[in-house]
Amino acid sequence: MVIFSVLYPAKAGAKFDEAYYHATHIPLVKDAFGDALKGVQVIKGLSAPDGGPAPFVLIVHLTFDSPEAMAGALGGARAAEVMGDVANFTDIVPVALVGAPV
Helix, strand or coil, rough: CCCEEEEEEEECCCECCCHHHHEEEEHHHHHHHHEEEEEEEEECCCCCCCCCCEEEEEEEEECCHHHHHHHHHHHHCCCCHHHHHHHCCEEECCCCEECCCC
């Protein structure tokens, strides 16, 4: 299993349309990545551990069976469509991470 995580850092004055993200972007991701995508977990930042502001607005974890499945989806025919949609809900430059459960 491999997890592709996308983290949207909290920035003063940044735009993030959470309703659009859930209603439009996540369904687009699911449709575009198809059967290669095994799971989606969206986490909304509520606060830092000390109660301060959350360091991230939102984090999403996309689960794939293998690095090859992930690479196929992220490099697939509709990957540009998914990436192009980001500007419709945020002006935050996301941070991406590839990881695996240990």
